Amino acid sequence: MQPSLEQKLWMYETMVLSRRCEEQIAKIYMEGKTPVFNMANGTIPGEMHLSDGQEPVAVGVCAHLDAEDIVTATHRPHHQAIAKGVDLDRMMAEIFGKATGLSGGRGGHMHLFDPAVNFACSGIIGQGLGPAVGAALSRKMQGKPGVAVAFIGEGATNQGAFHEALNLAAVWNVPFVCVVEDNAWGISVSKAASTSVPRNDVRAASYGIPGHYVEGNDPYRIHEVAGEAIARARAGKGPSLIEVETFRLAGHFMGDAEGYRPEGEKDALFEIDPIPRMRQRLLDDGDASDEQLSNIEKKAEERIEQAIRFARESDEPRPEDALTAVFAQA
Amino acid sequence: MTQSNNRKLTIARAMAESVAQEMRTDDRVFVMGEDIGELGGVYGNTRGLLEEFGKERIRDTPISETAFIGAAVGAAQDGMRPVVELMFVDFFGVCFDAIYNLMAKNIYFSGGSLKVPMVLMTSTGGGYSDGGQHSQCLYGTFAHLPGMKVVAPSNAYDAKGLMTAAIRDDSPVVFMYHKRLQGMGWLGTEPGATVKTPEESYTVEIGKAAIARKGSDVTIVSLGLGVHHALKAAEKLSEEGVEAEVVDLRSLVPLDRDTIRESVARTGRLIVVDEDYHSFGVSGEIIASVTEHDISVLKAAPRRVAFPDVPIPFERGMEQFCLPNADKIIAAYREIEAG
Numbered sequence: 001m002q003p004s005l006e007q008k009l010w011m012y013e014t015m016v017l018s019r020r021c022e023e024q025i026a027k028i029y030m031e032g033k034t035p036v037f038n039m040a041n042g043t044i045p046g047e048m049h050l051s052d053g054q055e056p057v058a059v060g061v062c063a064h065l066d067a068e069d070i071v072t073a074t075h076r077p078h079h080q081a082i083a084k085g086v087d088l089d090r091m092m093a094e095i096f097g098k099a100t101g102l103s104g105g106r107g108g109h110m111h112l113f114d115p116a117v118n119f120a121c122s123g124i125i126g127q128g129l130g131p132a133v134g135a136a137l138s139r140k141m142q143g144k145p146g147v148a149v150a151f152i153g154e155g156a157t158n159q160g161a162f163h164e165a166l167n168l169a170a171v172w173n174v175p176f177v178c179v180v181e182d183n184a185w186g187i188s189v190s191k192a193a194s195t196s197v198p199r200n201d202v203r204a205a206s207y208g209i210p211g212h213y214v215e216g217n218d219p220y221r222i223h224e225v226a227g228e229a230i231a232r233a234r235a236g237k238g239p240s241l242i243e244v245e246t247f248r249l250a251g252h253f254m255g256d257a258e259g260y261r262p263e264g265e266k267d268a269l270f271e272i273d274p275i276p277r278m279r280q281r282l283l284d285d286g287d288a289s290d291e292q293l294s295n296i297e298k299k300a301e302e303r304i305e306q307a308i309r310f311a312r313e314s315d316e317p318r319p320e321d322a323l324t325a326v327f328a329q330a
Numbered sequence: 331m332t333q334s335n336n337r338k339l340t341i342a343r344a345m346a347e348s349v350a351q352e353m354r355t356d357d358r359v360f361v362m363g364e365d366i367g368e369l370g371g372v373y374g375n376t377r378g379l380l381e382e383f384g385k386e387r388i389r390d391t392p393i394s395e396t397a398f399i400g401a402a403v404g405a406a407q408d409g410m411r412p413v414v415e416l417m418f419v420d421f422f423g424v425c426f427d428a429i430y431n432l433m434a435k436n437i438y439f440s441g442g443s444l445k446v447p448m449v450l451m452t453s454t455g456g457g458y459s460d461g462g463q464h465s466q467c468l469y470g471t472f473a474h475l476p477g478m479k480v481v482a483p484s485n486a487y488d489a490k491g492l493m494t495a496a497i498r499d500d501s502p503v504v505f506m507y508h509k510r511l512q513g514m515g516w517l518g519t520e521p522g523a524t525v526k527t528p529e530e531s532y533t534v535e536i537g538k539a540a541i542a543r544k545g546s547d548v549t550i551v552s553l554g555l556g557v558h559h560a561l562k563a564a565e566k567l568s569e570e571g572v573e574a575e576v577v578d579l580r581s582l583v584p585l586d587r588d589t590i591r592e593s594v595a596r597t598g599r600l601i602v603v604d605e606d607y608h609s610f611g612v613s614g615e616i617i618a619s620v621t622e623h624d625i626s627v628l629k630a631a632p633r634r635v636a637f638p639d640v641p642i643p644f645e646r647g648m649e650q651f652c653l654p655n656a657d658k659i660i661a662a663y664r665e666i667e668a669g
Contacts, residue, residue, distance in 0.1 A: 070404075070408065072404075101441075102440070102441065102443075103438070103439055103440055103441030103442075103443070104441040106438050106439060106441055107438075107439040107440070107441070111435075111439040113436065113439055113440035113441075113443065113444060115407075115440065115443050115444055118408075120404075120407065120436070120440075120444075121439075122431065122432060124427055124431055127400065127427050127428065127431065127432060129397070129400065130396060130397045130398070130399065130400015130401050130403065130404065130428055130432070131400050131401065131403045131404030131407065131432060132404055133397060133400070133401045133404065134400060134401030134402055134403060134404025134405040134406075134407075134408070134412075135404040135405060135407065135408040136404075137401055137404075137405055138404065138405040138408035138409060138410045139408070141360065141386060141387075141405075141410065142358075142409070142410070148404070160396060160424075161396045161397065161400070161427075164392075164394035164395075164396050164397035164398075165394075165396075165397045165400070165401075167392060167394065167397070168391070168392060168394055168397040168398060168401065171392060324442070325437065325438055325440075325441050325442035326437065326438055326476055326477055327437060327477070327479070327500075327501040328437055328442070328444075328445045328446070328447070328499075328500035328501045329442050329500075
């Protein structure tokens, strides 16, 4: 079943918002890092993992989620955070390391937490899975609504945590969905070189749960498959595993020369960039006019500019605040 | 004093009683771990809970520590108050990411907007020839890493009060119980750990040491089973007119440095007894807490009685050679006396 028109427009808007976010971060990230690149310098110091190209997964899944549902994300979390409704101003401020950031600068871009929308991250591969299963268990035990979705990359399927968490979720029959973003590369090692099966959906059989593989980085198809899995979880019928074929248009991190990619791969990927493709599809299907979509794009750009303004204008944390918030506040 | 206050409990029973009392008044509390249901915990600390609370809240897990400790973190962040068991502390090697990268850091990474109210209870200690992967204490390993409180009781009274405090705490607490203090006969239990324990619910404040024995000539600081070695050494020293003060740390994080410093300021002499490895651990930290504060209070160089920096050997003679005991503490005092 296709998404509703409202869902389609939300998905497009959110994909554009995420892309504009990454484009702006990429630009600002280089402030203070030229002519000599030093990760420690600049407006945004540290590692930076951008999600360009992977937006369809985030929107296809999160279109089915409300604030009460739980998402655990990875070291590459911006598209998922934006699609889950994380406070954009505070997220940007966190990425900049400002006092107004989600954690006041203690976490950074790999550790985005927004309890208001039940969003959490771990920068360690596969380690969001356990907490997502636990949150799903919590809802089941409390008799409260809510589904937990753990986003992971395809590289994480070779972590022990993947096996343990999927087995546990299945044994306890909790409302949990594991979504694997298969961007084909674990930093520089290809999926073919690291993974014993071409598609991870077959691994679902090991846990007696449904497994799905979605080809083509197609937001509508992702929306459909995720919708079934999430509805199944909500109905108390247990967890599912979904792997989605996607790709990253950026390096693993900013500064990655991507010498491992075969020649021409990157150019070919830009040809199938999911955002212009979805735009064309909306036009072709008569779902939106060019003017309507331009309007959405302009609004997204303004929204990101606002978040960046908020981040730039915010104060830096007091250095000594590093010593606070180690334990829960009384 | 009510009759209940004359009742003696083992640490195992004290832990189970605390958990049961909290579970009766708070639906959010539940227990999970390996063999904690039907079996009642390998060390007896969940005995009787399954019968009262059922399988939903007393949840046997698969042998998947990464998943179920990670799940405890997720459940705690979602409003539950899990008590989760890592059967042997030695098993931390298969699941430490869930402990020190998730459990211990998520409050900080959320800038304090999250609570992670969970208890990780785990068994420590050797002395019964269980070999080098089932006998460690690893107190220093856990206490070293920020973001988790760490407690290690030496007796049933403290075990019950610390467990209740741990369950009510909004931060993660690692509850390290020593196998030889559990009151399990098959482990050669230490009788001094089985003490009068009130039936009613109460807390022992996390981060407060106790003076287990008053004395004026030397301060012996220890935790867990080491406290009992220290008390035995103190009795022997007393026969020759030397009065040792024994400080039972009870908590490692937060560490009650004031009580240690105050005691050493009075006695001028310090021995630290620790079943964990000698170097880079608890014993060094205790000594540094005194010396960096005011080295002038010391009349002699401090001494430590700790496990040498070797894996724990299996054979009885070799293992006992390495473990702390009362004789080693007395020998340490002789060295201090000799100057």
